[in-house]
Amino acid sequence: MKLSVQDLNSHYGPAHILFDVALEVGEGEVVALLGRNGAGKSTTFRSIVGLVAQRSGRILFEDKDVSDQPTHAIVSRGLGYVPEERRIFTDLTVDENLEVGRQPVRPNAPHWTREKLFTLFPNLAEMRNRPGGRMSGGEQQMLTIARTLMGNPSLVLLDEPSEGLSPKIVEQMVAAILTMKQAGVSIVLSEQNLHFARLICDRAYIIERGRICYSGTMAELDARPDIRDTHLAL
Amino acid sequence: MAFYFVQFLTGLASAASLFLVASGLSIIFGVTRIVNFAHGAFYMLGAYVAFTLTERFSGALGFWAGIVLASLVVAVVGVLVEMVLLRRIYHAPELFQLLATFGLTLMVQDLVVMIWGPNDLLGRRAPGFKGAVEFFGQNIPTYDLFLIALSPIVLGLLWLLFQRTRWGVLVRAATQDRDMVAALGVNQKWLFTSVFALGVFLAALGGALQIPRDAVHHALDLRIIVDVFVVVVIGGLGSIIGAFVAAVLVSELNAFGILIFPKISIILVFLVMAVVLIVRPWGLFGKQEAAARRTPGLTVNPWRPLTSGERLAAWAGLAVAAMLPLVGGNYALTVGSEIAIFVIFAASLHFLMSVGGLASFGHAAYFGLGAYGIAFLAKMAGLPMIVCLLLGPLLGCLGAAIFGFFAVQLSGVYFAMLTLAFAQIVWSVAFQWVAVTGGDNGILGLWPEKWAAGPASFYWLSIGVAALAVAALRIIVFSPFGYALRATRDSLLRSEAIGIDAKRIQWTAFVIAGSVAGIAGALFAYLKGSVFPDSLGISLSVDALVMVLLGGVETVSGAVIGAIVYKMLSIWLVSQTDLSKLVLGGVIVLIVVAFPKGIVGMFETLRNRRRPELPKPALLKSRIEGAE
Numbered sequence: 001m002k003l004s005v006q007d008l009n010s011h012y013g014p015a016h017i018l019f020d021v022a023l024e025v026g027e028g029e030v031v032a033l034l035g036r037n038g039a040g041k042s043t044t045f046r047s048i049v050g051l052v053a054q055r056s057g058r059i060l061f062e063d064k065d066v067s068d069q070p071t072h073a074i075v076s077r078g079l080g081y082v083p084e085e086r087r088i089f090t091d092l093t094v095d096e097n098l099e100v101g102r103q104p105v106r107p108n109a110p111h112w113t114r115e116k117l118f119t120l121f122p123n124l125a126e127m128r129n130r131p132g133g134r135m136s137g138g139e140q141q142m143l144t145i146a147r148t149l150m151g152n153p154s155l156v157l158l159d160e161p162s163e164g165l166s167p168k169i170v171e172q173m174v175a176a177i178l179t180m181k182q183a184g185v186s187i188v189l190s191e192q193n194l195h196f197a198r199l200i201c202d203r204a205y206i207i208e209r210g211r212i213c214y215s216g217t218m219a220e221l222d223a224r225p226d227i228r229d230t231h232l233a234l
Numbered sequence: 235m236a237f238y239f240v241q242f243l244t245g246l247a248s249a250a251s252l253f254l255v256a257s258g259l260s261i262i263f264g265v266t267r268i269v270n271f272a273h274g275a276f277y278m279l280g281a282y283v284a285f286t287l288t289e290r291f292s293g294a295l296g297f298w299a300g301i302v303l304a305s306l307v308v309a310v311v312g313v314l315v316e317m318v319l320l321r322r323i324y325h326a327p328e329l330f331q332l333l334a335t336f337g338l339t340l341m342v343q344d345l346v347v348m349i350w351g352p353n354d355l356l357g358r359r360a361p362g363f364k365g366a367v368e369f370f371g372q373n374i375p376t377y378d379l380f381l382i383a384l385s386p387i388v389l390g391l392l393w394l395l396f397q398r399t400r401w402g403v404l405v406r407a408a409t410q411d412r413d414m415v416a417a418l419g420v421n422q423k424w425l426f427t428s429v430f431a432l433g434v435f436l437a438a439l440g441g442a443l444q445i446p447r448d449a450v451h452h453a454l455d456l457r458i459i460v461d462v463f464v465v466v467v468i469g470g471l472g473s474i475i476g477a478f479v480a481a482v483l484v485s486e487l488n489a490f491g492i493l494i495f496p497k498i499s500i501i502l503v504f505l506v507m508a509v510v511l512i513v514r515p516w517g518l519f520g521k522q523e524a525a526a527r528r529t530p531g532l533t534v535n536p537w538r539p540l541t542s543g544e545r546l547a548a549w550a551g552l553a554v555a556a557m558l559p560l561v562g563g564n565y566a567l568t569v570g571s572e573i574a575i576f577v578i579f580a581a582s583l584h585f586l587m588s589v590g591g592l593a594s595f596g597h598a599a600y601f602g603l604g605a606y607g608i609a610f611l612a613k614m615a616g617l618p619m620i621v622c623l624l625l626g627p628l629l630g631c632l633g634a635a636i637f638g639f640f641a642v643q644l645s646g647v648y649f650a651m652l653t654l655a656f657a658q659i660v661w662s663v664a665f666q667w668v669a670v671t672g673g674d675n676g677i678l679g680l681w682p683e684k685w686a687a688g689p690a691s692f693y694w695l696s697i698g699v700a701a702l703a704v705a706a707l708r709i710i711v712f713s714p715f716g717y718a719l720r721a722t723r724d725s726l727l728r729s730e731a732i733g734i735d736a737k738r739i740q741w742t743a744f745v746i747a748g749s750v751a752g753i754a755g756a757l758f759a760y761l762k763g764s765v766f767p768d769s770l771g772i773s774l775s776v777d778a779l780v781m782v783l784l785g786g787v788e789t790v791s792g793a794v795i796g797a798i799v800y801k802m803l804s805i806w807l808v809s810q811t812d813l814s815k816l817v818l819g820g821v822i823v824l825i826v827v828a829f830p831k832g833i834v835g836m837f838e839t840l841r842n843r844r845r846p847e848l849p850k851p852a853l854l855k856s857r858i859e860g861a862e
Contacts, residue, residue, distance in 0.1 A: 049417060076419035087414040089407045099400060100407045101418045151419050 001063065002027050002155050002186045003048075003079070008057035010047045010210075017043045018210045021057070023188070025155065030177075030187040032197040032218070034232060035207040041190035042084050044207065045157045049081045050074050061155070062108075078106050080153030084160045084190075088140045088147075090133030094124055097132055097143055101150035109154035110183040117146040120176050138169035145176065155186040162196045174199050194232060198222070206231045236370035245489030246482065247378035247447075250385040251277075253481035254440030255458055256465040257392060257474045258433035264409040264472040265429045268320060269328070269647045271335035273437050274459030275342035279308045280438025281450045282350050285357050288445065294361035305438040312434030316427050322827050324426075328647050329593040333783065334826040336776055339455055340819030346452045348813075357445030377446050384443070388436075389478050396474070405429055409472065456772060460658040463651040464503060468510050470520020471648070479518060500662045507655070508640055515643050537790050539712050555697050559690035567689035568761070569805060574696035575757045577797045578703045580781035582750035584793030585707045587782055589716060590743040591723030592642070595650045596657025597751055597778050599637070602770030603660065604630035604752025605759035609677040619683040623756055630752020631745060633660065638744030642737055645726070654772065661770040676766035680759050696757055703750050704794055710746065711790060719743050777804075780822055786832025795834050 003025040010018040018040050025031050035041050047055045050071040059067040066074045075081060089097050098114060105111045118125035121142040127135065132143065141161060148156060161177070162170050177200050181187060191197045197204065197218070204221050206214040208231050214221070221227065259273045287300035315338065323331055363377040396402035408415045408425055416422050441454070465484050469476030484503055491499030516522050540548065558570050583597045607629030611622040637656040641649055664671045671677065686692050710716050721729035722736040730736050759765050768774065777800070785796025808814050825832075831839060 051413060051417065070421075071413075071416040072419050072421045075417060076421075081417050083414070083417065087411055089410050089414070091410055092403065092407055096403045096406070099403045100415060100420070102400075103419050147418065 001025070001060070002029070003188070004058075004060040004063075005044075005048060006058040006060070008044070008047055008059070009055065010043055010052045011054040012043075012052070013054075016210070018047060018055075021047075021207070021210070021212055023205060023212070025186050025188055028181070028184055028186055029203065030181050030189065030201045032201040032204040033188055033190040033207060034192070034194065034197060034204055035190075036192060036232065039207045040210040041207060042159055043210075045081060045083075045159050045188075045190065048074075048157060049079065075151065075153075076103060078109055078152065078154040080148040080151050080156040082144050082148045082156060082158045082161065084163065086137075086140045086144045088132035088135070088143055091131060093129050093131055094135075094143060095128045097147050098150050101147035103151035106152050106154060109152050110185060111152055112149045114150075117149060120149075120179055121146055121172070123172075138165050138172075141165060141169070141173070142176070145173075149180070149185075153185065155188070156180065158187060158189045160190055160192065162191065162193055170196065192232070194228065236372045240369060240372040240374055241489050241493070242486065243374055243378060243382060245486040247375075247381040248489070249481045249485035250381035251440040251444050252458070252461055252465055252485055253385045253478050254388065254443070255437045256462045256469070256477040256481055257388075258436035258440075259462055260466055260469075260472050260474060260477050261392075261405075261436075262430055262433035263466075263647075265405055265412075266320070266324065266426055267328075268324070268331045268335070269471075269651065270430075270433070271332050271459065272315070272338040272342070273335075273433070273462065274455035274457075275339040276308055276312060276434045276437040277441040277458050278346065278450075278452070278454040279311065279342060280305055280441030281357075281445055281454060282346055282355075282441075283307050283438070284442030284445050285350075285355050285450050288358050297358060297361050301439070301442045304442045305435050308438035308441075309431045309435040312438075313427055313431050316430040319823065319827070320430070321423070321426075326826070326830065328650070329587075329779075329787070330783075330826045330830060332593075332595065332647070332650055333776070333779060334823050337819040337822030337826070339459075340815040340822070342819075343452055343455065344813050344816035344819075350450075350452075352452065354449040354451045356449055360446045363446070381443065381447075385478065385481075389474065392474050401428070460655060460772075464507055464655050466517070467648065467651055467655065468507055468517055470514075470517025472521070473517070473519035476517055476519030500659050500666070504656075504659050511640055511643060511652070516648070537711070539708070552697070552701050556694065559693060564689045567693045569802075571689070571693045571696040571757075571761050572805075573798055573801045574693070574700040575754050575761060576777075576781065576801050577700045577794050578754035578757070579751055580778050580785070580793035580797035581700075581704050581707055581791065582747045582754065583778045584782045584785065584787075584791070584796075585710070585750070586743060586747035588787055588789065588792075589711050589719050589723065590740055590747075592645070592740060592744065593650050593779070594641075594653040594744075594747075594775070595779065596637075596653035596655070596772075596775050597747070598770050598772070598774035599653075599657035599660045600630035600634050600748035600751040601755035601758070601774065601778075602664070602765075602767070603633040603748075604755030605765045605769045606664065606671065606677070606755075607752065608756045608759040609680055609765045612680055613677055619686065619760070623753075623760075626756040626759075627749055627752030630755060631749040634745045634748020634752075635741075638741050638748065642740040642744055654775070657770060657775055658772065661767055661772075664767040664770055671767070674767065676764050678764045680765065681763050682760045686760070692761065696761070699753065699757060703753060704791060707746075707750065708791060715739070715742070776822075780818075780825070782832075783825060783830075784832050786835030786838070788831065789834040789838060792832055792834035796832060799833065 001024060003023070005021060005023040008018055008021040021044055033041050033044065043052060046052045048059055050069065057067065058065055061074065061077060061079050066077065089100065123139055124142055124146060132140065135143065145161065161173055165173065177187065189197060189201060201218055203217050205212050206227070213231060214227055255273060255277050259270060262268060262270050284301050284304035287304050288297050291297070291300050319334060323334055360377050363380050366373040366375045367379065396406060404415065404420055404425055408422060412422055461484060465477060465480040468483065469480030483506065487502045487506060488499060491502035495501055510518060559567060562570065579601050583594060587593050604627045607626035608622050611617045611626055641652050641656065644652055665673055681687065682692060686695050718729070718734050718739050721734055722739050726736050755769060758769065781796040781800045782793045783796070784800050785792030785794065804818065807817055811817060
């Protein structure tokens with residue numbers, strides 16, 4: 001098992017956000033975490049990488065309990081995280097942004113170099129010396145993913161990668177994520193957009209009000225319009 | 235002409251150390267968001283350690299190795315400080331960080347005297363740079379030329395370090411978004427520690443390089459830190475180039491200011507700083523900072539006026555205090571008057587900090603101006619005491635109006651640094667302008683008139699004024715003006731959005747606080763019978779901050795208790811030990827780390843805990859933080 005989350009409960013101050021969340025991701029699997037705005041998708045990811053201070057439960061990454069470890073230690077084990085807000089270092093150039101993400105090669109994960117990433121995201125190759133602050137939203141989204149891949153992760157948490165992007169960029173994003181999948185990276189993808197998830201994912205969890213309320217394969221979910229309407233429709 | 239050129243070169247040479255220290259401060263601030271008040275202390279330590287090492291080692295190699303080794307030794311001290319103290323307070327409000335590092339500065343002052351003694355030490359001349367170069371009949375020391383060449387080299391090396399190394403890229407990334415750097419697998423702890431070590435190394439190097447030029451003494455720290463604050467305010471915090479340009483600018487202004495206003499050369503620097511702040515509030519090369527972390531005073535326990543029972547208790551407390559002359563002797567009454575005066579002073583700063591969210595590090599300026607106001611009126615104009623008491627504080631009010639106007643343009647650490655710089659400027663004027671202020675000798679012979687001359691009557695006068703001042707400030711807190719001021723503290727943007735002229739409200743609050751401090755200073759002048767520049771000094775400003783902190787910055791009137799406890803403690807402490815700064819500094823650090831809510835704040839927490847209803851305020855807190 002690549003990642004196993006058990007009984008995850010998270011709080012912001014006195015507000016209880018996540019209730020007994022459980023997730024599993026197999027080796028090389030691409031799993032969707034679906035849910036509406038505010039359902040708890042980002043908090044789940046932030047809790048897994050240790051960015052939420054108040055949390056309890058067990059988080060096993062490659063069968064090792066990492067729930068007591070600080071963020072940088074979890075991430076440098078090969079658990080990459082791409083935040084929703086992108087959080088590009090706007091003063092740094094594209095090359096420098098990638099440099100921040102660089103980590104040693106890992107035996108159980110694909111090795112990404114700048115050159116490979118520039119083939120994956122050709123737009124970035126043309127602006128290696130441009131400051132992150134002077135890039136479009138889509139380019140910034142590509143850079144965040146590329147930056148995380150520089151850490152040679154074996155698992156990536158992708159928080160709403162399609163949010164706010166034009167259809168053309170979304171297409172490129174799908175292609176890039178599929179390449180990652182083929183290279184053997186396990187992925188958890190949070191989405192509100194079921195169509196996007198369907199193109200990429202093997203399995204899906206649905207989260208609502210901080211609770212996992214459905215889990216199954218993508219095909220099973222497609223066969224259940226009722227579930228889709230209750231938990232995902234706007 | 236040659237003379238001016240040499241003066242220019244002297245200015246450039248002085249800029250070297252200033253640049254080293256200021257760039258260190260800037261680098262540390264950029265990543266850790268801590269304005270390290272102790273930077274001056276590290277500078278001074280660098281000079282002392284270099285003095286010892288260069289005395290011990292001989293020869294040219296020994297000298298230069300001593301300088302570098304001294305800087306490394308001090309950097310190691312810095313690392314220890316970072317690991318033991320700063321790591322605990324990275325998430326505390328800025329005020330607490332400034333205070334804790336100031337506490338360190340105090341401790342170092344006593345330690346330095348313990349180790350190296352109180353006398354000035356004259357260091358060796360630098361081997362290879364002992365002579366002077368003649369230039370049209372003027373001598374330029376070759377060591378000055380060495381320093382002039384050094385600062386651009388250091389600037390270049392720092393630039394390479396930050397632009398061309400992985401460490402530099404990580405530091406720049408962390409300057410922008412610390413959490414994201416961690417989320418990419420970088421251990422920030424060591425990044426912070428290494429940045430702090432570099433910053434301290436630069437400060438210590440700045441100090442060590444001064445020993446061939448200047449005597450080493452235990453007041454170096456405060457002298458440099460004020461200049462450095464001025465430099466980073468002008469250049470922009472976090473910018474190394476800004477530190478360089480501003481260091482040159484300030485040094486040149488000092489070098490030529492001496493020629494134009496020999497007595498009050500500091501005025502020139504002040505004028506330039508004022509212009510820069512109007513044109514570019516975040517400094518020449520600085521960037522507008524995101525909103526500060528939680529401002530002081532922001533509280534989760536909503537304030538309310540005193541209940542009738544509490545009001546009764548306050549009256550009873552005042553009545554008990556008024557009975558002191560029945561039991562206490564003259565000494566007790568003098569101490570009592572002094573405490574009452576500090577209650578006024580602390581309450582005025584508390585008003586500015588808790589209600590206005592503006593932490594002034596130079597509040598003593600207005601206290602001292604009030605005192606000097608009395609001295610001018612009584613000694614020069616010969617006015618009667620009651621008139622003096624009414625008019626004297628106006629000087630404090632006037633000072634607060636001028637400086638406050640500039641200060642409220644800024645917020646957070648910038649506000650703190652600027653108020654400190656203003657206070658230090660007023661202090662320098664009082665110190666240098668001997669013809670008017672008497673300089674270090676002060677103005678003597680200010681005695682109260684007969685009706686207030688006895689210790690008992692002066693004591694009653696003091697507690698009467700103190701009670702009036704505290705009551706008046708409380709009334710303001712619960713007036714519409716007070717609500718508006720609290721709105722600007724809680725959210726500047728939202729208060730402006732509902733039509734509050736935030737800057738004007740803050741300015742008014744600053745003037746009110748300065749005037750009340752002026753009243754305290756006026757009484758203080760009569761109590762002591764004299765006025766000295768000390769009543770404008772940093773240590774008095776910090777005393778007031780500690781009183782506020784001790785009482786509890788989130789309370790309405792905690793400063794009253796804080797002033798009484800702190801003043802009694804410090805009077806007792808001075809009578810008990812010669813190392814009062816060491817103990818006081820330690821106490822400040824301890825309060826910040828272990829006891830941040832203060833005495834009154836702690837009682838309020840205890841009282842609230844006894845009431846059952848309490849998930850609510852905590853929820854409120856998370857909402858406030860979430861919304862910011």
